[in-house]
Amino acid sequence: MNIWLVHHDRALRMALRRLIAAPLTTLLSLLAIGVALALPAGGQMLLSNVQRLMGSTSATPQISVFMAADAGRGAATELGARLKKHPAVKQQRFLPREDTLQRMKANAGLREVIDVLPDNPFPDAFIVTAIDDQPATLDLLVEEFRQWPKVAHVQLDSAWARRLEALLRLGRNAVILLGGLLATGLIAITFNIIRMQVLTHRAEIEVSQLLGATNGFIRRPFLYFGALLGFAGGATAWLLIAAAAWWLRTPLDDLLHLYEFTFSLQSLGLADSAVLLGIATGLGWLGALLSLGQHLRHS
Amino acid sequence: MIRFDRVAKRYPPGIDALSALSFEMTAGDMLIVSGHSGAGKSTLIKLVAAIEKPTSGAVLVGGQNVGTLSRSALPFLRRRLGLVLQDQKLLFDRSVFENVMLPLSITGFPPKEAMQRVRAALDKVGLAMREKALPIALSGGEQQRLAIARAVVSRPALLLADEPTAHLDAETAAGVARIFHEFHRAGVTVLIATYDGHLFPDARTLRLDHGYSVA
Numbered sequence: 001m002n003i004w005l006v007h008h009d010r011a012l013r014m015a016l017r018r019l020i021a022a023p024l025t026t027l028l029s030l031l032a033i034g035v036a037l038a039l040p041a042g043g044q045m046l047l048s049n050v051q052r053l054m055g056s057t058s059a060t061p062q063i064s065v066f067m068a069a070d071a072g073r074g075a076a077t078e079l080g081a082r083l084k085k086h087p088a089v090k091q092q093r094f095l096p097r098e099d100t101l102q103r104m105k106a107n108a109g110l111r112e113v114i115d116v117l118p119d120n121p122f123p124d125a126f127i128v129t130a131i132d133d134q135p136a137t138l139d140l141l142v143e144e145f146r147q148w149p150k151v152a153h154v155q156l157d158s159a160w161a162r163r164l165e166a167l168l169r170l171g172r173n174a175v176i177l178l179g180g181l182l183a184t185g186l187i188a189i190t191f192n193i194i195r196m197q198v199l200t201h202r203a204e205i206e207v208s209q210l211l212g213a214t215n216g217f218i219r220r221p222f223l224y225f226g227a228l229l230g231f232a233g234g235a236t237a238w239l240l241i242a243a244a245a246w247w248l249r250t251p252l253d254d255l256l257h258l259y260e261f262t263f264s265l266q267s268l269g270l271a272d273s274a275v276l277l278g279i280a281t282g283l284g285w286l287g288a289l290l291s292l293g294q295h296l297r298h299s
Numbered sequence: 300m301i302r303f304d305r306v307a308k309r310y311p312p313g314i315d316a317l318s319a320l321s322f323e324m325t326a327g328d329m330l331i332v333s334g335h336s337g338a339g340k341s342t343l344i345k346l347v348a349a350i351e352k353p354t355s356g357a358v359l360v361g362g363q364n365v366g367t368l369s370r371s372a373l374p375f376l377r378r379r380l381g382l383v384l385q386d387q388k389l390l391f392d393r394s395v396f397e398n399v400m401l402p403l404s405i406t407g408f409p410p411k412e413a414m415q416r417v418r419a420a421l422d423k424v425g426l427a428m429r430e431k432a433l434p435i436a437l438s439g440g441e442q443q444r445l446a447i448a449r450a451v452v453s454r455p456a457l458l459l460a461d462e463p464t465a466h467l468d469a470e471t472a473a474g475v476a477r478i479f480h481e482f483h484r485a486g487v488t489v490l491i492a493t494y495d496g497h498l499f500p501d502a503r504t505l506r507l508d509h510g511y512s513v514a
Binding site: 203 | 371
């Protein structure tokens with residue numbers, strides 16, 4: 001085993017021993033870190049759930065082209081071909097009026113209304129996505145489609161999607177802001193915890209220095225301590241969020257079901273979890289580094 | 300090995316612990332620094348170990364001016380010397396074995412070899428049977444011997460001791476002195492500050508009086 005490994009192995013064992021040696025202090029520290037991290041991480045969880053909920057209705061603006069009610073299937077096929085050839089169109093999807101009727105009938109409230117109508121009130125329609133989704137380009141495209149024969153109505157349904165996207169962006173910024181604030185708090189928490197640790201082990205630090213320990217050697221177990229504390233704090237936050245998600249899932253499902261949504265609240269995904277644990281570990285390490293730096297400069 | 304060149308050390312607010320002290324030690328020497336309490340013996344030891352820096356003059360250890368050493372170079376000087384301080388600086392929350400292990404952990408000694416070395420050092424000072432004890436359970440003489448074991452475990456070429464026989468009864472003090480003699484015979488350069496100069500009758504003596512060397 002080389003010296004580097006020997007040193008790190010020793011420091012890691014020491015840090016673990018110190019964490020276990022004071023279980024109550026460790027537990028309280030973990031709770032403090034866990035709660036502080038759970039707030040921004042919980043916000044991130046909610047955001048990604050909202051994003052998933054809205055995912056089916058994509059935020060890329062779509063143009064709905066409705067045919068005139070008297071237009072036959074032939075006119076629709078012709079229009080479909082024309083759309084396909086159009087250089088500004090990325091994708092187009094045909095919605096036959098029969099399918100629309102079936103889909104609307106599946107909705108309990110609407111079925112009764114539809115049933116009293118003599119014939120199918122829905123026209124054939126196309127859902128078009130453009131290559132360039134700048135508002136100005138889209139408006140031009142809408143105008144162009146309106147001029148086409150047998151087209152009754154063209155609608156650009158991007159406004160609400162843009163509003164939602166702006167709202168999500170705001171939410172994301174709020175999470176980042178909250179995360180930044182609480183990350184600073186977390187550094188302060190570990191700074192103080194490590195300072196207490198340093199004071200407890202002052203004799204050991206002094207003796208080690210007399211025996212020829214480098215600052216790196218003295219720092220190492222404390223850095224591991226901070227990193228482990230951060231990691232365990234991150235894990236605590238993860239558990240808190242998972243528990244919250246589990247607890248909210250059923251009532252939220254019930255609520256959304258009333259609005260005809262089927263949706264299941266998910267806890268943090270793999271990537272978000274990895275980021276949470278990584279940041280928590282890093283912040284714990286940083287808090288320890290700052291704390292030790294302050295102590296070693298003054299000793 | 301050690302050379303003091305007109306070394307003075309003044310503590311605030313103007314107390315002279317050492318004044319214009321010059322002496323030299325070659326490798327393999329044994330030097331006793333004697334004198335009354337407050338004569339500057341401890342200061343001399345601390346200057347060699349770079350725990351204190353001289354106010355003026357040069358302290359050379361192994362050709363290196365330790366007064367001008369950078370903070371980052373300090374650990375590597377300390378690793379080359381064995382240090383037994385007046386308050387032994389034992390770690391009371393660690394066993395005898397772990398106390399002696401500490402210098403080897405610091406230099407990153409391979410654990411297996413380190414354990415053998417610790418046992419050898421404890422054996423040399425007669426504490427082989429007490430390795431699992433905590434320092435608090437040791438007598439004064441045993442604690443002193445533990446401090447010596449820790450100082451020699453990394454086999455330094457230079458051994459410094461400040462009052463290693465203080466507070467020990469005559470018989471125990473003689474036992475501790477014998478250990479230092481053994482290291483000296485094994486080729487280690489030994490520098491001891493003590494008022495029990497008679498325990499080391501054959502060694503060269505440097506007498507200090509109020510910070511001045513007296514012949």
